[in-house]
Amino acid sequence: MRPLRPLLLLAALLASSSCLAEILIVTSSRSAPIELTREQAEKLYLGRSTTLSDGTPVSLVDLPNGPVRDEFYFKLTGKNPWQIQAYWSRLVFTGRAFPPKEARTLAEARQWLTDTPNLIGYLDRNEPTQGLRILLRLP
Amino acid sequence: MRPIAAPLVALTLAASLLNSARAADAPSPFSLSGFGTIGAVRTDKDARIFRSSTEQESGARTNFDLSVDSVLGLQASLALGNAIDLTVQSVVRKGVADSYDPLLTWGFLRFQATPEVVVRAGRMRTPFFMYSDSVNLNYANPWVRPPVEVYSLNPFADLNGVDALYRTPIGATDLELHLFGGKSTLDVRHGSAKLQAIRGAKAALSVSGLTIQAGYARSNLSVQWGDPLFSMLNAQLMATGNEHIAQDLSGNDSKASFLSAGFQYDSDRLLLIGEYARRSVDRYTVSSAGWYLTSGYRFGALTPYLTVARQSQTAPVTSSSSGIAQVDSLLSLFNATRNKPQRSTAIGLRWDATRNVAIKTQLERIQPGPGGLGIFLSDNIRDDINPGGPVHVLSISADFVF
Numbered sequence: 389m390r391p392l393r394p395l396l397l398l399a400a401l402l403a404s405s406s407c408l409a410e411i412l413i414v415t416s417s418r419s420a421p422i423e424l425t426r427e428q429a430e431k432l433y434l435g436r437s438t439t440l441s442d443g444t445p446v447s448l449v450d451l452p453n454g455p456v457r458d459e460f461y462f463k464l465t466g467k468n469p470w471q472i473q474a475y476w477s478r479l480v481f482t483g484r485a486f487p488p489k490e491a492r493t494l495a496e497a498r499q500w501l502t503d504t505p506n507l508i509g510y511l512d513r514n515e516p517t518q519g520l521r522i523l524l525r526l527p
Numbered sequence: 528m529r530p531i532a533a534p535l536v537a538l539t540l541a542a543s544l545l546n547s548a549r550a551a552d553a554p555s556p557f558s559l560s561g562f563g564t565i566g567a568v569r570t571d572k573d574a575r576i577f578r579s580s581t582e583q584e585s586g587a588r589t590n591f592d593l594s595v596d597s598v599l600g601l602q603a604s605l606a607l608g609n610a611i612d613l614t615v616q617s618v619v620r621k622g623v624a625d626s627y628d629p630l631l632t633w634g635f636l637r638f639q640a641t642p643e644v645v646v647r648a649g650r651m652r653t654p655f656f657m658y659s660d661s662v663n664l665n666y667a668n669p670w671v672r673p674p675v676e677v678y679s680l681n682p683f684a685d686l687n688g689v690d691a692l693y694r695t696p697i698g699a700t701d702l703e704l705h706l707f708g709g710k711s712t713l714d715v716r717h718g719s720a721k722l723q724a725i726r727g728a729k730a731a732l733s734v735s736g737l738t739i740q741a742g743y744a745r746s747n748l749s750v751q752w753g754d755p756l757f758s759m760l761n762a763q764l765m766a767t768g769n770e771h772i773a774q775d776l777s778g779n780d781s782k783a784s785f786l787s788a789g790f791q792y793d794s795d796r797l798l799l800i801g802e803y804a805r806r807s808v809d810r811y812t813v814s815s816a817g818w819y820l821t822s823g824y825r826f827g828a829l830t831p832y833l834t835v836a837r838q839s840q841t842a843p844v845t846s847s848s849s850g851i852a853q854v855d856s857l858l859s860l861f862n863a864t865r866n867k868p869q870r871s872t873a874i875g876l877r878w879d880a881t882r883n884v885a886i887k888t889q890l891e892r893i894q895p896g897p898g899g900l901g902i903f904l905s906d907n908i909r910d911d912i913n914p915g916g917p918v919h920v921l922s923i924s925a926d927f928v929f
Contacts, residue, residue, distance in 0.1 A: 439642040470882070470885075474667045477664060481661065481928075482652070483637070483651070484692075486612070507554070
């Protein structure tokens with residue numbers, strides 16, 4: 389737990405919503421061809437589904453806490469970082485769902501995503517995407 | 528309850544072996560997480576002892592007390608494949624008879640039968656009310672603690688059994704059906720209680736921030752009281768030829784039902800929560816109903832909220848009377864000590880201080896009664912019949928998840 393001050397967090401959140409670029413939802417290019425709608429992506433990242441619409445089970449990756457992660461959740465679900473934390477705590481500690489696996493670094497997330505089929509994650513648009521397939525763009 | 532530490536340790540060991548055997552290029556199948564609350568609470572009346580649950584036997588008076596609301600929970604999960612996983616959760620908090628023994632709050636195997644159906648077996652929470660499965664998880668709620676007017680209606684927290692969850696979209700709405708069955712035991716003061724053949728169902732509909740849900744459960748109920756008041760009353764009933772009344776106080780032959788209906792609306796800013804719940808029993812304890820309404824509004828990291836709540840008795844332990852004044856007076860005292868009626872108004876503020884920590888303060892005005900002391904204890908058992916005026920309760924807490 390980092391001693392992040394709330395005002396900084398708020399400032400980062402406000403700044404991020406105006407400055408950050410598009411977010412890409414990606415998977416390994418080793419995954420079988422899959423289709424992901426925005427609606428399905430939201431269900432996956434809100435723990436309401438663990439499969440694609442065709443029934444294929446998938447796993448999820450979260451980036452470490454930070455502006456890209458906050459931006460991703462806000463764009464996909466409309467929830468701020470506190471709402472997401474409270475929402476997922478309830479799912480996890482009531483045994484309803486497993487949370488996305490949190491990578492320690494962006495590099496680790498990228499490695500997982502490149503190497504593991506049927507794993508879904510997200511990146512800032514400016515990140516390189518070799519070895520990855522773009523499933524969805526969140527403008 | 529010490530052996531609970533063993534499965535947690537075993538699971539952690541198994542997982543670390545698994546982890547070291549795997550390359551680090553894929554996420555680990557094991558996860559360990561936790562939650563907790565450090566809470567301080569005090570009242571403005573030394574003669575009233577405030578508790579957060581009816582199982583606690585001591586609590587807060589006019590000095591800040593850390594034992595009432597503080598909680599620590601630890602959870603380990605292990606994926607055993609695409610469709611099967613294991614979850615173990617242990618919670619430490621002051622509970623039955625003021626014990627701090629670790630409780631096994633969850634310990635189940637979960638099987639994803641189809642994309643829509645999950646089946647779980649083992650130790651779970653009795654899902655009678657809207658937030659029954661997260662009463663220890665204050666971080667996820669706006670309040671310092673779930674409103675006792677509803678949540679004290681069911682002291683049976685553990686469900687040993689099976690359940691099935693079915694979730695499917697209906698247009699833009701999400702439907703969740705929850706079926707469950709099993710049994711539950713509880714140590715009460717100097718005694719024990721059991722729910723057997725629990726069977727119940729819950730349904731929830733969610734659409735863009737609004738969730739409405741309703742649940743109903745039935746079960747067989749056994750209660751063996753052992754407190755001095757019960758023993759004295761029981762002896763007098765037997766001595767005066769009132770065995771039939773004694774049979775209404777304690778035994779293995781009662782039926783209980785639990786009903787609840789509630790809603791939660793959570794938009795960007797506005798938060799509205801309401802719930803009504805009812806416990807109906809044939810005998811052994813009182814039948815009661817409770818409700819609460821909470822509204823909150825988010826200003827960035829600050830969420831002020833207001834809650835009004837009430838619990839009242841709908842039927843006494845027994846409708847019989849002995850016709851002997853002294854025995855009947857003991858009988859009404861017995862009823863009053865099983866009855867937890869009260870009404871309260873609370874104002875509070877939640878501050879999301881960091882991503883993982885929420886600081887809360889809450890001030891409540893609780894009017895206990897009529898016919899019982901509500902959530903309070905008193906040194907004088909007669910106060911259960913004459914609960915007196917309102918009590919103010921001030922709480923400060925820090926909730927965290929990790």
